[in-house]
Amino acid sequence: MTMQTLAETHTHTEPQADELVVTNLHVAVEGKEILKGLNLTIRKGEVHAIMGPNGSGKSTLVNALMGHPRYAVTAGTAMFKGENVLDLTPDARAHLGLFLAFQYPSAIPGVTVANFLRTALVSLHRERRKISDAELLSGDAPSGAETAAAAAQSNRPPKAPAIKEFRKTLRESLALLKMDENFATRYVNDGFSGGEKKRLEILQMAVLKPQIAMLDEPDSGLDIDAVRIVAEGVSAVRGPNVGILIITHYQRILNYIKPDVVHILVGGRIVQSGGWELALKLEKEGYQWLKAEFGLSDEEMADEGGAAHASA
Amino acid sequence: MKVGLPMQAPNLTAPLTTPAAGATNGHSNGDSPPGDITAAAVAQLSAQHGESAWLRAARLAAFATYESLPLPNWNRGIGNWWTTDISAVKPDSLHLYHAAGGENTITDAFSTQEEHAGLIVTRNAGAVSSHLRADLAAKGVIFTDLVTAVREHGDLVQKYLSHSIPVGTDKFTALNAALWNGGVFLYVPRGVAVDLPLHSLVALDGTGGITLHHTLIVAEAGSEVRLVEEFRSAGGDGLSPVRRGDAGAPAVYSGVLEVVLGTDSKVEYFTIENWGPEVYTFNQRRADVGQNARMHWVFGVLGGRINHSHVDTELLGRGAETQTRGIYFPHGDQLFDLTTLTHHVGDHCTGDILFKGALRDASRAGFAGMIRVEPTGQQTNSYLSDHILFLSDQAKADSVPGLEILADDVRCSHGATIGMIDEDQVFYLMSRALPRVEAEKLIVGGFFEQVLQEMPLESMRELVRDQIQRKVELPQLPLPTPVF
Numbered sequence: 032m033t034m035q036t037l038a039e040t041h042t043h044t045e046p047q048a049d050e051l052v053v054t055n056l057h058v059a060v061e062g063k064e065i066l067k068g069l070n071l072t073i074r075k076g077e078v079h080a081i082m083g084p085n086g087s088g089k090s091t092l093v094n095a096l097m098g099h100p101r102y103a104v105t106a107g108t109a110m111f112k113g114e115n116v117l118d119l120t121p122d123a124r125a126h127l128g129l130f131l132a133f134q135y136p137s138a139i140p141g142v143t144v145a146n147f148l149r150t151a152l153v154s155l156h157r158e159r160r161k162i163s164d165a166e167l168l169s170g171d172a173p174s175g176a177e178t179a180a181a182a183a184q185s186n187r188p189p190k191a192p193a194i195k196e197f198r199k200t201l202r203e204s205l206a207l208l209k210m211d212e213n214f215a216t217r218y219v220n221d222g223f224s225g226g227e228k229k230r231l232e233i234l235q236m237a238v239l240k241p242q243i244a245m246l247d248e249p250d251s252g253l254d255i256d257a258v259r260i261v262a263e264g265v266s267a268v269r270g271p272n273v274g275i276l277i278i279t280h281y282q283r284i285l286n287y288i289k290p291d292v293v294h295i296l297v298g299g300r301i302v303q304s305g306g307w308e309l310a311l312k313l314e315k316e317g318y319q320w321l322k323a324e325f326g327l328s329d330e331e332m333a334d335e336g337g338a339a340h341a342s343a
Numbered sequence: 344m345k346v347g348l349p350m351q352a353p354n355l356t357a358p359l360t361t362p363a364a365g366a367t368n369g370h371s372n373g374d375s376p377p378g379d380i381t382a383a384a385v386a387q388l389s390a391q392h393g394e395s396a397w398l399r400a401a402r403l404a405a406f407a408t409y410e411s412l413p414l415p416n417w418n419r420g421i422g423n424w425w426t427t428d429i430s431a432v433k434p435d436s437l438h439l440y441h442a443a444g445g446e447n448t449i450t451d452a453f454s455t456q457e458e459h460a461g462l463i464v465t466r467n468a469g470a471v472s473s474h475l476r477a478d479l480a481a482k483g484v485i486f487t488d489l490v491t492a493v494r495e496h497g498d499l500v501q502k503y504l505s506h507s508i509p510v511g512t513d514k515f516t517a518l519n520a521a522l523w524n525g526g527v528f529l530y531v532p533r534g535v536a537v538d539l540p541l542h543s544l545v546a547l548d549g550t551g552g553i554t555l556h557h558t559l560i561v562a563e564a565g566s567e568v569r570l571v572e573e574f575r576s577a578g579g580d581g582l583s584p585v586r587r588g589d590a591g592a593p594a595v596y597s598g599v600l601e602v603v604l605g606t607d608s609k610v611e612y613f614t615i616e617n618w619g620p621e622v623y624t625f626n627q628r629r630a631d632v633g634q635n636a637r638m639h640w641v642f643g644v645l646g647g648r649i650n651h652s653h654v655d656t657e658l659l660g661r662g663a664e665t666q667t668r669g670i671y672f673p674h675g676d677q678l679f680d681l682t683t684l685t686h687h688v689g690d691h692c693t694g695d696i697l698f699k700g701a702l703r704d705a706s707r708a709g710f711a712g713m714i715r716v717e718p719t720g721q722q723t724n725s726y727l728s729d730h731i732l733f734l735s736d737q738a739k740a741d742s743v744p745g746l747e748i749l750a751d752d753v754r755c756s757h758g759a760t761i762g763m764i765d766e767d768q769v770f771y772l773m774s775r776a777l778p779r780v781e782a783e784k785l786i787v788g789g790f791f792e793q794v795l796q797e798m799p800l801e802s803m804r805e806l807v808r809d810q811i812q813r814k815v816e817l818p819q820l821p822l823p824t825p826v827f
Binding site: 097098099100101120121122124125126130131133136137138139140141142146147150151154155218235239 | 765766767768770771772773774775776777778779781782785786788789790791792793
């Protein structure tokens with residue numbers, strides 16, 4: 032292990048660099064307030080699950096944190112590595128280490144998966160090199176010999192890969208998600224089945240190695256086998272250097288990825304947080320018990336499928 | 344070979360021959376300075392080339408037609424919603440370019456760098472260089488400038504010149520027939536297949552002039568040939584800033600292209616229109632496609648201030664086929680106005696037209712495509728589509744596909760899509776660390792990829808891909824308030 036890696040490992044003990052702290056987040060979509068003062072802290076190494084009825088603001092939370100222009104932040108902060116990520120463009124948030132696995136990822140016709148991933152890696156690398164001059168000067172310059180497995184263990188930013196190295200990483204990630212190699216030559220999400228789209232999202236997470244990964248319903252629309260494959264992909268990425276936030280309606284995927292913390296989001300706020308038992312309770316009893324317990328209005332409990340869901 | 348077009352103005356070192364300097368050209372004749380657009384100039388040009396009576400008579404007749412025609416009105420739609428304003432072009436005040444003379448000094452063009460079987464370089468007017476591989480010449484292939492062709496193969500030229508495109512098509516076509524002084528003649532004898540592409544490079548320098556270029560391709564039965572025509576000018580290239588208000592005097596290019604395809608022949612014609620911002624281009628192109636012959640067109644329209652191009656494919660013989668692929672990408676306030684006609688006269692013919700355009704800034708693009716099927720055109724299969732992507736809400740486009748079907752047993756379809764760049768796509772890519780411009784480059788590149796994939800020359804694909812990427816990267820110019 033190199034000096035640099037040790038030094039970075041050391042920084043993990045400093046809370047500022049290690050956690051995403053969301054404070055009093057208010058977000059509106061098309062003038063309608065969806066999030067109404069949400070607080071949440073995610074540390075690296077932890078897996079959080081957010082559950083809640085449709086329209087409660089789950090997708091809004093992760094889209095706002097990633098910087099979708101349609102989600103207007105009206106108040107609050109989201110601090111990560113000393114910066115309020117809400118002030119940054121989406122690409123700058125990605126450079127900081129944020130990642131969103133989309134519930135409905137866009138198709139990019141004419142752009143192959145391989146080209147897309149390589150362009151993304153080069154972009155990540157180009158930016159991060161600027162802040163790693165010290166790394167270069169210390170003689171710990173990126174070496175092409177570093178294996179993908181070692182890179183996965185390391186917390187260092189991905190290096191702009193040589194073609195050969197990139198292909199190797201891509202092959203391993205494809206195998207992890209049980210995807211055929213010719214998948215890389217297809218156009219991004221163009222004509223993909225629902226399951227293929229979900230797997231491509233997890234594949235990107237595996238290749239890009241984010242520090243805070245948000246997964247927006249990675250299990251929706253999948254059969255039980257596909258859920259398992261996606262969950263295995265997530266589990267492979269899970270580790271001390273990444274904080275994971277999974278949004279789901281169902282406890283099913285959480286059977287494979289046991290979360291450290293489960294949050295219930297209703298009416299734009301997290302109303303309860305707890306352990307695994309909370310997911311089990313929701314699976315068994317649904318959401319209606321929350322209404323009485325937290326004095327929620329019918330409107331807050333209603334399936335606000337309209338605005339929020341359409342723009343999810 | 345990897346080729347990129349230069350950002351800087353082409354390396355045109357030979358001095359420009361201006362009208363004032365025309366007298367030094369040695370063919371001044373009394374009251375009419377050479378270069379004027381007059382009947383006297385027509386007679387003088389014909390005499391200078393030592394042309395036969397038929398051609399001299401044809402030129403003079405065409406000039407009379409030119410004088411009788413008004414400037415074309417290329418506006419259309421309700422209340423002339425679409426306007427191709429060419430009022431900046433005043434033919435009477437333009438002079439004719441003279442041949443630049445000298446040797447070819449251009450070495451950095453696609454045409455001069457890519458492997459080819461023959462190359463003709465035309466500077467302003469007239470060829471400065473002409474080459475055809477010896478084994479092809481030995482097989483009877485003719486590839487030479489049109490002036491030389493008239494002199495050496497007069498009968499052949501007479502048989503085809505201005506036969507496909509009527510002189511009276513519009514004012515510029517008539518002027519072209521009267522005063523063309525540059526052009527290419529390509530003749531491929533029966534059964535001869537030309538293995539590598541032939542290249543024609545047309546370069547303009549200076550402004551205030553009009554060049555009249557006539558290209559004639561004759562492919563005899565069973566022959567095969569590819570011609571790449573590349574266009575550029577001293578004022579810049581397809582990436583140069585183009586802004587209303589910056590306009591100096593225009594340089595005008597009038598191109599007439601006639602292609603005649605014999606039975607079972609195959610012709611592929613590609614353009615790389617990479618003009619600088621001073622150039623106004625008016626093209627009339629037509630192919631007459633014989634039985635079981637195949638005409639493939641590929642257009643890459645990237646440069647020029649205004650480009651008005653018409654392409655007409657006449658499927659005359661049974662089983663004739665055409666495929667057209669076009670890419671256009673205006674920026675600044677460039678205006679590209681493209682029209683196509685697929686005319687099904689013969690039966691069992693196939694037409695397949697696909698254009699894609701992206702628009703930046705306050706640019707404009709018009710696409711009018713028509714499939715016309717005559718009563719004789721039974722068992723026709725014909726498709727036409729045009730897809731437009733806006734990168735700016737100030738850009739404007741007009742896409743009008745049309746069908747006129749007079750036969751009762753045909754399969755035809757047409758369609759057009761127009762849309763802004765998808766902000767969800769942009770967000771998706773930006774969330775993967777791509778800066779916005781990189782996201783747009785991927786999206787626009789992907790948008791064009793379908794058409795690029797179908798371009799037969801890898802080198803041309805690479806060139807156009809590169810130009811597209813660089814066009815997306817161009818900084819935005821502050822533009823005056825749009826007047827439309």
